[in-house]
Structures are given as structure tokens and as C-alpha cells.
Amino acid sequence: MKLNLLIFIYIFIFFSKFTFAAENTVDPNQIHKNLRCLVCQGQSISDSNSDFAQTIKLVVKDLIDEGKTEEEIYSFMSDKYGDWIVFKPQFNIQNSLLWILPYIVLIFGGFFIFSFLKKRQ
Amino acid sequence: MLSNLGNILLFLNVILSLGIIYAANKNLKISGGVDKNIFQLSLIQSTSIIICFLVLIAAFIISDFSLITVYQNSHSLKPLFYKIAGTWGNHEGSLLLWSIILSIFSFLFLVYNKNHPKKFRLLTLIIQNILILGFLFFILFNSNPFSKISPIPSEGLGLNPILQDPALAIHPPLLYVGFVGASIYFSAAIASLITNYSEKSFSLSIKNWVLISWCFQTLGILVGSIWAYYELGWGGFWFWDPVENASLLPWFAMTALFHSLIVFEKRNLFYFWVIILCLITFTLSVTGTFLVRSGILNSVHTFASDPSRGVYILIFLSLMIFGSIFLLFQKYKKENYDLNRNSKETFVLVNNWFMMFYLITVLLGTIYPIFTDALTDNKISVGPPFYNAIIFPVVVVFLLFMALGPKAKWIKNKFENIRIYFFILTGAIGLNLAIIFFFKSYSLLSNFIIISALFLIISSLMDVAKALKKNKLDFARIISHMSFGFLVLFIGLNDIFSLEKDYNIKLGETKKFENYSIQLQNLDLKNYKNYQAVIGKLEIRNINSNQTNILNPEIRIYNKPKTLTYEAAIKTSLIKDYYLTMSNIDRSDYYNIKFQKKPLMAWIWISVIMIVVGGFIRLFSNAKNN
The missing domain is CATH 2.40.128 (Lipocalin)
Known part of the structure; x- marks a missing residue:
């Protein structure tokens, strides 16, 4: 009983701590990391020293100042420069397989192992 | 002069390969052991390809710019160390290194598997030599490092400066031992299918090769990451870049393979699954090479790409895949399994299940942009946020299985003391809370990852204590699993506190x-x-x-x-x-x-080194037991 109580307390503190921590600030560095530098070879805006990267950094700063959220900034960027610029592909019909297939594999695999073993009990 | 010598040696190798295939084929039809001549031919083959490579190194050292490869990748003012390392720092030279590994592994496999059926050994040799021929033709007709240029330039173009780095000098050889080492169990798997050599002793013929390639693959990935950290200047070490993914894909397959092999060796189960994994591993190695060298993908690490190479590798790859699938369908027999839901066998299956999930996720993320580009003309990027979002939540569960699995017994398991796991979990949660309390708080997912990593570490530590008491210690497994826990923990903390x-x-x-x-x-x-x-x-x-x-x-x-x-x-x-x-x-x-x-x-680097140390310990203990 003592053990269960202990676990309960832990979990309680853990979640309360988490909810206190959840602040909603937009971190420009994080956004720079998730945008591709279009004139470089496979680098993000954050890693690049190119003029293009400098410009995008300024645009991101402006958008944050306007009060845009992270997601809004990404969709602004992909509207303007194409989907190539965002490292996180949007969830839409074209990309649905990309996002869903891994989990189908995961679920199907688990189901396969489970049913496979059940038959042979 | 060097150019002619190199070309002669390449041709000699083609003839040797054909000779080995011919001799092995002849030897198949007669009774008795493997013909001594075949050993000699195989030894000469390895020696001559090494000499061929030494000739190329010599050309780099003396800056013989009459060779296009030397002209394009070297410079007379370059330090000697990088002149030598430049030999395999380019496409042509690296293919020669591939051939060396193919040949040496082919020879060693023949020598070290004397207890296995003659037919199986000879067929493995034949298949391996077909692969060697494939690469030799590729070298000769498309990527010949000994091609001449005229008029002879007075100075070379130099090696890309960011490749002039000690880590990058040793990165390709390490990675290729892993990548190309996988060829030998590809050949062995095909030979095993053809000769119906499906007894569990088959596992003994390949398991050390799987371990060797796995250890080197892991080291190769590590050195590549360290290089990226030092040299690329963004402060990260993993970007889920296509080239990085290409090295990770065979790694997942190898990891799944040597776990399955444990079951196959012990219980004579999963034969076809083991074969499929053998085939997949090398296929993925070649796929990776195709993606990297054809220039089909945009990558931060693209240093040697050319579409004409792509076509050749693609043909080679298709032949490999269709050949394997065809053979597999011909030989597939329904296997009889007798598995208990709670047993070590099941936990190994669980490992394979997760490995396949990682593999498919990374493969999909890597090649999906090619398809959207071709089908809809819409180029998309699949980068770190995608992989982090899909993979990390699953890693949490994976780590828990990794802690529990090795404790399970064969055939029928019963977890004796469930309370102990609650204690471990409580300990892990407690430590996680301490980190939050003394330092700072972080996201929910990070919490789960830190807790499950700690769970794996603590339970591995308890295994050590328990095993020391019984004086029966499986160091290899404990070190590798615990270090993996540490790896995830350090990566997590590194990310949180950067x-x-x-x-x-x-x-x-x-x-x-x-x-x-x-x-x-x-x-x-x-x-x-x-x-x-x-x-x-x-x-x-x-x-x-x-x-x-x-x-x-x-x-x-x-x-x-x-x-x-x-x-x-x-x-x-x-x-x-x-x-x-x-x-x-x-x-x-x-x-x-x-x-x-x-x-x-x-500590991230040290954790990976410790994972490999576990692999080497297993390798040496296998060698001792044999």
C-alpha cells in the first residue's frame, strides 16, 4: 500500500510540475532549425551564414513580433517558398502516407506477433 | 605507369573472380573437401586487390596527376596524411576499398567455416564472387580510379577542405567494413537457400560476421557523427539527413538480425526470417550507396554524386532484390513454431518488431520526397521534426522492453518478482523528479524518455549485481543494453539543457x-x-x-x-x-x-563506444567458445 501511495505522489508532483512548465513562448532558434536554407546544401537556416538565411531570420523575427504562432510561421513560409523549405512536412493528403504508414506498420506488427502467438498457445 | 599497373591488376581480379567461380563450380560436382587451389586463388585475389589499392595510394602520395581521380581529389601541397586518406575519400577509390572488403571477407569466410557443408561454402564463395564481379565491372566501366587524363595537368584540384579531417579519414573504412561486410551473409543466405542448409548450425557460420559488421557499422556511424559535430559547425551531431539515414538503415536490419540469430541458434526457429534479414541488410547497404552516390537526394554530405553511377547501381540493386525474392518464394516452406507468449523468443520478436518500425520510418522519410517530387512535382523536405515526432514516443516503450526482454527465460517465462520493477520505476521517476527539481522542467515526452532510459539503466545495474552473485555474467548484453540506455539519457539531457x-x-x-x-x-x-x-x-x-x-x-x-x-x-x-x-x-x-x-x-560518444564494446566482448567470447 505504501508503495502505491508513493507512486501516486510521484505521479502527482510530476504532472503538476509539467503543467506549471508549459509556457507558450515562440523560440526563434527552434524555428530557424526547422527551416531549410534554400541556397545551401542540406543546411538549416540556423546553421547557414548565407544572405538568404540572414533575410529569413529577420522575417521570422518580424512574424514573431506580429504575434504569429510557430505553426503559422511554418505555413507562411511554405506558402511563400514552397514545401521544400519546412523540415516538418505538413499533414495533408499528399503526405498522409508518410505520417500514417509507420504507425500502421507498428500496429500491424504488434497485431501480427500477438495473433501469431495466440494461435500456438 | 601507375595507371597501367592499376588497370592490369583490376583485369587480373576479374579473371581471378571468374576463375574462382569456375573452380568452385567444378569442385561442387566432385566429392571430397574443398579444393586447395580455391583457397590459393581466393588468397591471391585478396592480395592483388590490396596491391591494386596500394598502387592508387602511391599515385596519391606522389601526386600523379595523370590519373583523373588524383587530379580531381588531391593537390601537391596537401599534407601527406590527407593525400593518403584522399584515396578513399572519393567515389572511385572508395569502390576499390569496397572490393577489398568483399574479397577479404570472401577469403576469410571460406577459411573459417571448415565445419560447414562443402556445398554451402562453395556456393557462398560463388555468390560472393558474383558480387565482386559486379563491383569490378562498375569500377572498370564507370568509375575507374586509374583513368588517364591528357594533357597531364601540372596541379590537382584539391580535396574539399571539410573532408580534410582525421575523423573523416577513418570514417569510410569503418563504415565500409560494416556496409560491405554485410555482403558475406547475403551470399551465405542465398547459398543456404539453394543448398537447403537450414539447420541451426547455419547460424554459427554467419553470427560472428554479423557481429563484426554491426560493431564496425556502429563505430562508423559514431565517427561520422563526431566529424559532423566538429566540422559542419552547427553544433549538432545528427540531422536525419539522407546520407546519415543511409548508414542507419542497414544498422537497424543488422541489429534485428543478430537478435533473431540468438533464437535461431538456440531454438531452431525463424529460419526464413533470419534469411530475409540477411538479404535485407546488404540490399539496404547497396540502396544507401545508390541514394548517396547517384545524387538523387539533396544532402549536406553529398561529395560524390553522378547520375550515370546511379543507373548502374540501380540495375545491380534490382537484380539483387528480384533474385532474392524469386529464390525466397521458390524455397519458402511453412515453418512450425511453438512459441509461448511470455518467453525470450517473444521478446526477441518484439525487438525485431521495433527495429522494423524504425527501419520503415527512416526508409519512408528518406525516399518519400523522391516520390512526391516525381509524382506531383512538389518537392518536400523530411527533416528532424518528422523523425523526432514519429520515433521518440515509440522509443519510450522500446526502452522498457529492452530492460525486461533479456531477463525472460527460454520457452516459458514467468516474471518472478514484479514488485522489483515497480521499485525500479519508482527510482527512475524519482531521479527524473530530482533533475527537474534541481535544474529545470521539460516537456512531457522528454520526461517519459528520461524515465524509461533510467529504467533500463537501473534494471541493467541490478542485473549486474544479480549476475555477480550467481557468478554467471552476460557482460556483452548488459553493457550494450545499459549503454544504449545511457545514450538515450545523455541525448535527452543534452537536448534539454543545451x-x-x-x-x-x-x-x-x-x-x-x-x-x-x-x-x-x-x-x-x-x-x-x-x-x-x-x-x-x-x-x-x-x-x-x-x-x-x-x-x-x-x-x-x-x-x-x-x-x-x-x-x-x-x-x-x-x-x-x-x-x-x-x-x-x-x-x-x-x-x-x-x-x-x-x-x-x-558522454554521448562514450555511450556509443560502450555499446560497441559489448559487441566486441560477445565476439571474443564466441571465438573462445568455438
């Missing part, structure tokens, strides 16, 4: 943030043998402890080829790294500096 600041700064200026101040004290211009450098002197002061560190990032201007690179200044300690890069801003006297504090970096 600090990054970006400033434009003038000479003499000081910037303050949190409890640090940073000052650009001096700029120095220096001339080196093959480049010029602007060296910054920046002082990082920790305001609380009043400790100072001087860091010297560089902007280098290489003369051959003319390129600008940014050298990061890194101050490594056991607790944290300071990472600083500096770049010039055009038309201004400001410099852009990026400062990062990366905690526990050294």
Missing part, C-alpha cells in the same frame, strides 16, 4: 546573457600551407564562478579548391562543451557568432 545564443558582434564588444558574458577580444590573420585563416579570440566568462575560457573559432580561406570554411572552436569537458562558430558578414565590420553550451557531449 543553450544557444546568436549575436552580431564587433571587435572589443561584449554581450551578456543568462550568467555568461562573451567578448570578441582580438582578430588575427594567419597564413598556412594550404589556407589563410582569420582567427578570432573570444572570451567566455561564467559570471557566477568567474571562470573564463578562451575560444578561437576560425574563418578559413582555402586556396585549392577556393572555398571558405568556418571552423568551430570547441572546449570539451566531461560536463559540457562550449561550442563557438564565427562568420563574417559581408559589407560590415560585424561578425556573426553562435555560442552553444552542449552538456554531456563527451
Whole structure:
């Protein structure tokens, strides 16, 4: 009983701590990391020293100042420069397989192992 | 002169391969052991391909620019070490290295498997030599390192400066032993299918080769990551870049394979699954090569791409895949399994299940952009946020299985003391809370990852204690699993506690943030043998402890080829790294500096090394037992 109580307390503190921590600030560095530098070879805006990267950094700063959220900034960027610029592909019909297939594999695999073993009990 | 010698040796190798195939084929039809001549031919083959490679190294050392490869990738002013390393730092030379590994593994496999059926050994040799021929033809007709250029240029173009790095000199050979080492169990799997050699002793013929390739693959990935961290100047070590993924894909398959092999060896189960994994591993190695060398993908690591190479590798790859699938369908027999839901066998299946999930996720993310580009003309990027979002939640569960699985018994398991796992979990949650309490809080997912990593570490530690009492210690497994737990833990903490600041700064200026101040004290211009450098002197002061560190990032201007690179200044300690890069801003006297504090970096590397140490321990204990 003592053990269960202990676990309960832990979990309680853990979640309360988490909810206190959840602040909603937009971190420009994080956004720079998730945008591709279009004139470089496979680098993000954050890693690049190119003029293009400098410009995008300024645009991101402006958008944050306007009060845009992270997601809004990404969709602004992909509207303007194409989907190539965002490292996180949007969830839409074209990309649905990309996002869903891994989990189908995961679920199907688990189901396969489970049913496979059940038959042979 | 060297060019002719190299070409002669290449032709000699083609003839030797054909000779081995012919002799092995003849030997198949007669009774008795494997013909002595075949051993000799195989030994000569390995020797001559090594000599061929030495000839190329010689050409690089003496800067023989009559060879296109040397002309394109070397320069007479380059330090000797990088002249030599340049031999395999390019497409043509690296293919020669591939052939060496193919040949040596082929010879050693023949020598070390004397207890296995003759037919199986000879067929493995034949298949392996078909692969060798495939690569030799590729070298001769498409990527010949001994091709001549005329008129002979007086000077070479030089090696890309960011490839002139000690880590990158040893990275390709390590990775190729892993990648190409996988060829031998590909050949063995095909031979096993053809000769119906499906007894569990088959596992003994390949398991050490799987382990060797796995160990080297892991080391290769590690060295590549370290190089990326030091050289590419963004302070990260893994970007889920296509080229990085290409090295990870066979790794997942190998990891799944040597876990399945344990079951196959012990219980004679999963034969076809083991075969499929053998085939997949090398197929993925070649796929990776195709993606990297064909230039079909945009990558930060693309240094040698050319579409014509792509076509050849693609044909080779298709033949391999269709051949394997055809053979597999012909030979597939329904296997009889007798598995208990709670048994070691099941847990190994669970490992394979997760490995396949990782594999498919990474493969999908890597090739999906090719398809959207071809089908809809819409180019998309699949980068770190995708992989992090899909993979990390699953890793949490995976780590728990990794802790529990090895404790399970064969055939029928019963977890005796469930309470102990509650204690471990409580301990893990407690430690996680302590981190939050003393330092800072982090996202829910990070919480789960830290807790499950700690769970794996603590339970592995308890295994050590228990095993020491019984005096029966499976060090290999415990070290590798525990180190994997540490790896995830350190990566998690590193991510959570990293600090990054970006400033434009003038000479003499000081910037303050949190409890640090940073000052650009001096700029120095220096001339080196093959480049010029602007060296910054920046002082990082920790305001609380009043400790100072001087860091010297560089902007280098290489003369051959003319390129600008940014050298990061890194101050490594056991607790944290300071990472600083500096770049010039055009038309201004400001410099852009990026400062990062990366905690526990050294421990990430150490964890991976320990994972490999586990692999080598298993390898040596296998060798001792045989």
C-alpha cells in the first residue's frame, strides 16, 4: 500500500510540475532549425551564414513580433517558398502516407506477433 | 605507369573472380573437401586487390596527376596524411576499398567455416564472387580510379577542405567494413537457400560476421557523427539527413538480425526470417550507396554524386532484390513454431518488431520526397521534426522492453518478482523528479524518455549485481543494453539543457546573457600551407564562478579548391562543451557568432563506444567458445 501511495505522489508532483512548465513562448532558434536554407546544401537556416538565411531570420523575427504562432510561421513560409523549405512536412493528403504508414506498420506488427502467438498457445 | 599497373591488376581480379567461380563450380560436382587451389586463388585475389589499392595510394602520395581521380581529389601541397586518406575519400577509390572488403571477407569466410557443408561454402564463395564481379565491372566501366587524363595537368584540384579531417579519414573504412561486410551473409543466405542448409548450425557460420559488421557499422556511424559535430559547425551531431539515414538503415536490419540469430541458434526457429534479414541488410547497404552516390537526394554530405553511377547501381540493386525474392518464394516452406507468449523468443520478436518500425520510418522519410517530387512535382523536405515526432514516443516503450526482454527465460517465462520493477520505476521517476527539481522542467515526452532510459539503466545495474552473485555474467548484453540506455539519457539531457545564443558582434564588444558574458577580444590573420585563416579570440566568462575560457573559432580561406570554411572552436569537458562558430558578414565590420553550451557531449560518444564494446566482448567470447 505504501508503495502505491508513493507512486501516486510521484505521479502527482510530476504532472503538476509539467503543467506549471508549459509556457507558450515562440523560440526563434527552434524555428530557424526547422527551416531549410534554400541556397545551401542540406543546411538549416540556423546553421547557414548565407544572405538568404540572414533575410529569413529577420522575417521570422518580424512574424514573431506580429504575434504569429510557430505553426503559422511554418505555413507562411511554405506558402511563400514552397514545401521544400519546412523540415516538418505538413499533414495533408499528399503526405498522409508518410505520417500514417509507420504507425500502421507498428500496429500491424504488434497485431501480427500477438495473433501469431495466440494461435500456438 | 601507375595507371597501367592499376588497370592490369583490376583485369587480373576479374579473371581471378571468374576463375574462382569456375573452380568452385567444378569442385561442387566432385566429392571430397574443398579444393586447395580455391583457397590459393581466393588468397591471391585478396592480395592483388590490396596491391591494386596500394598502387592508387602511391599515385596519391606522389601526386600523379595523370590519373583523373588524383587530379580531381588531391593537390601537391596537401599534407601527406590527407593525400593518403584522399584515396578513399572519393567515389572511385572508395569502390576499390569496397572490393577489398568483399574479397577479404570472401577469403576469410571460406577459411573459417571448415565445419560447414562443402556445398554451402562453395556456393557462398560463388555468390560472393558474383558480387565482386559486379563491383569490378562498375569500377572498370564507370568509375575507374586509374583513368588517364591528357594533357597531364601540372596541379590537382584539391580535396574539399571539410573532408580534410582525421575523423573523416577513418570514417569510410569503418563504415565500409560494416556496409560491405554485410555482403558475406547475403551470399551465405542465398547459398543456404539453394543448398537447403537450414539447420541451426547455419547460424554459427554467419553470427560472428554479423557481429563484426554491426560493431564496425556502429563505430562508423559514431565517427561520422563526431566529424559532423566538429566540422559542419552547427553544433549538432545528427540531422536525419539522407546520407546519415543511409548508414542507419542497414544498422537497424543488422541489429534485428543478430537478435533473431540468438533464437535461431538456440531454438531452431525463424529460419526464413533470419534469411530475409540477411538479404535485407546488404540490399539496404547497396540502396544507401545508390541514394548517396547517384545524387538523387539533396544532402549536406553529398561529395560524390553522378547520375550515370546511379543507373548502374540501380540495375545491380534490382537484380539483387528480384533474385532474392524469386529464390525466397521458390524455397519458402511453412515453418512450425511453438512459441509461448511470455518467453525470450517473444521478446526477441518484439525487438525485431521495433527495429522494423524504425527501419520503415527512416526508409519512408528518406525516399518519400523522391516520390512526391516525381509524382506531383512538389518537392518536400523530411527533416528532424518528422523523425523526432514519429520515433521518440515509440522509443519510450522500446526502452522498457529492452530492460525486461533479456531477463525472460527460454520457452516459458514467468516474471518472478514484479514488485522489483515497480521499485525500479519508482527510482527512475524519482531521479527524473530530482533533475527537474534541481535544474529545470521539460516537456512531457522528454520526461517519459528520461524515465524509461533510467529504467533500463537501473534494471541493467541490478542485473549486474544479480549476475555477480550467481557468478554467471552476460557482460556483452548488459553493457550494450545499459549503454544504449545511457545514450538515450545523455541525448535527452543534452537536448534539454543545451543553450544557444546568436549575436552580431564587433571587435572589443561584449554581450551578456543568462550568467555568461562573451567578448570578441582580438582578430588575427594567419597564413598556412594550404589556407589563410582569420582567427578570432573570444572570451567566455561564467559570471557566477568567474571562470573564463578562451575560444578561437576560425574563418578559413582555402586556396585549392577556393572555398571558405568556418571552423568551430570547441572546449570539451566531461560536463559540457562550449561550442563557438564565427562568420563574417559581408559589407560590415560585424561578425556573426553562435555560442552553444552542449552538456554531456563527451558522454554521448562514450555511450556509443560502450555499446560497441559489448559487441566486441560477445565476439571474443564466441571465438573462445568455438
